[in-house]
Amino acid sequence: MSKTHNMTRHRLSITSQILSVLPVFDAAARHGSFTRAARELGITQGAVSRRIQSLEEQLGLVLFSRQGKTLALTQDGLLLSQKAKTALKLVEDLEHELKGSVSGQLRLGTLPSLANRWLMEQIKGFTQDFPAISVDLITIPADFSAGHKDPVNWDPSSVDVALTVGRGSWPALESYAFCEEEMVLVCHQSLLGDATIGTLEDLLGLPRLIHSTRLGSWEYWAEAHRLSGYFSSDRSLSFEHFFMVLAAARQGLGLALLPLLLVEQDLANSTLVEPLKARHVTGNSYYMVGSAAAWRRPAVAAFRDYLLQST
Amino acid sequence: MSKTHNMTRHRLSITSQILSVLPVFDAAARHGSFTRAARELGITQGAVSRRIQSLEEQLGLVLFSRQGKTLALTQDGLLLSQKAKTALKLVEDLEHELKGSVSGQLRLGTLPSLANRWLMEQIKGFTQDFPAISVDLITIPADFSAGHKDPVNWDPSSVDVALTVGRGSWPALESYAFCEEEMVLVCHQSLLGDATIGTLEDLLGLPRLIHSTRLGSWEYWAEAHRLSGYFSSDRSLSFEHFFMVLAAARQGLGLALLPLLLVEQDLANSTLVEPLKARHVTGNSYYMVGSAAAWRRPAVAAFRDYLLQST
C-alpha cells in the first residue's frame, strides 16, 4: 500500500506555533491529565489531546507517556515543562505590569440584581488585573421597554458604563452585548418534596414567584412551552427585583423563573435545582452601554475587554 | 446613532493569545517597520498590521506610534519588546535543546540535480537545527516513468529517504510531497542580445537546451502554450541531468526549461532571467519517499518535518 501526503503551506516559523500551545501544555503537565487541564482552560478534553499531539509532532518528540488512564511526563516533557513555566511566568508578569499602568476611574451603573453576585465576581477579577483603576458602583432602575428602542433610565454623565438588559438599541450610545438572556426554571429542592416531576404540568400546582417589574415573564415562558392557561391564580408572591425572587427561591418559597446568569452558581452547587429543563431564550441580551467618549477612556475600554473576555 | 457589538465566545486565556503574536511583534519592533517585519516572516504587510492592532486591543495599550511613514515604539511598546525578546530567546533555546536530543543517522538518496544547491541549503539548515543527526547523502537514478506507478530505482535498504520526482504512487512506501514541479523558461541575459522579446515565437529561433532523460519536456511545454511544430531542428545540445542544463544555461548556451525549484536562486540574483513568463505545471511533484519503518525513526521524521516546514 502506498501512502501519500500533500505539502503544507507556508506559515509563521515553528517557534510561533510552539508558543501558543505552551499554556495548554503547561496545564496538562501540571495536572498530569488532559481532562483536568481542559477543565481549567474551559475547553474540551479532545481539544487538549489534539493540541498536545500536534506539539509532539512539531517537535518530533514524545512529551507524555500514555498508558490508558495514566499520563506521565517523559524526560523531554519534564524538561519542556520546566522551561515552559519560566516563559509563561515571564509573559504573565509582563501582562500584569502593562495592565498595572492603566489607571483611572470607572463609574459603573448596574441593574440591582446583577450586583449581588455575578458583577462582584467580575469586579474582583477585574481589579486584580487592573490594580490601578478605581471602581465606583451605583444601581440604575430596572425599567424595561418592550418597544423597539431601549430606555436610558440612568444619567449618562454620572456613569461611564451601564450594565443593563435590552435589545441593543440605545440611540447615541455604543453598546456591547456580553450575555444572552435565558430564563431558567429553578426552585429549592425542598419545594418538590417527594413528588415525581415528569412534565411541566406537574409543576403548575406549585406556587410561582413573580417578578413585578416584568410581569409577562411567566406568560412568555408558558407560551414558548405551549402551556397557556394552566396557571392557578390563588395566592401570589411578587417582587420588584430578580435578586429578591432569587432570595425567595432559596428559601423554598416557590418556583422561580430567573435569568441563567443569576443562578448559574446556585445550580452548580445545588443550592437550587432545575426541576425540568424548560429554558427560554427571551431575545434580550445583557449589555454594557456607554458613550463613545467613555469607551475611549483606557480604564473603560479595559473593563469592556475584560468582560467580553471572561464571558 | 447607536452602535451594537455582539459577544465573543470563550477561548483560551488572554495570555495564550499574546504568546502567539510575540514573534510578530518582536519582528516589527526590531525593524521599526511592519513592511520589513512582514518580509522577514514571509507574510504580508497587512497581516502584520492586523495582528499588531489586535494585540494592542487585547492589551488596551498603544504599542506603536504611527505618524504616516514613521513608526516608533511607545513607552509601553518598548517595555513589551524587551520582555518579549527575553521570552522568545527562552523558547528558542529550549527548542534547540530539545532538538539537540534527537540523534541518529539519516541516509538520503537524491536526484543529482537537487544535490547541487537546493538540497545543500536544506541540509545546512537541518543540521543547524539538529546537530546530533549525521547525514549520508548519495544519488539515485533519475529514470522517470510516465505511467501510473512511479519506479523505485534505488535500494530502499541503503537509503532512509529518497528525494525524487513523481506522482506520489510508490507501492509499499510512504511519500510526502514537498513541492509541485513547475517548469520555467530561463536563459542568460546575454543570449537575448538586444532583441526585443514580445511573444513566445520570438524565442523559438534561439538554441534550446535539451534534457535527454525526459525528452518530452519541451513538447509538453509547447503544447501547454499552443506552440507545437515551431521548433527549428538544426544543432541540438542535450544533457543527462537538469544540473547540467542549468550550468549550460548559465554560460549562455541556450534557452532552458527547468524546474522552478532549481532556478529560484538564479532568478532572484539575476544570474538567469525569465525572458517571458511561460510557466508550466507538469502535474508531477517532488517527494520524500521512505518505508513506514524508516519514517518511524526520529531522525528521519525530523528531516521530513523540517522539509515540510521550510517549504
Next chain:
DNA sequence: TCATATTATGAGTTTTACTCATGTTGATGT
C-alpha cells in the same frame, strides 16, 4: 469482568490568520 475514568479520533463548525487589492496619509523633492 464489568463499570469507570481516561485518552484518541472522525466529522463538522467556528474563529482566527492570512492574502489581495485598494485606500489613506505624511514626508520628500521640484
Next chain:
DNA sequence: ACATCAACATGAGTAAAACTCATAATATGA
C-alpha cells in the same frame, strides 16, 4: 504648492487552525 513615493490601514474573501460533539478504544480497579 503639488505630485510622487513609501509607508500603514482596511474591506472582502479564503484558507487553515482550533474547537466541539459524539464515539471508540483502553487500561484500572472493585
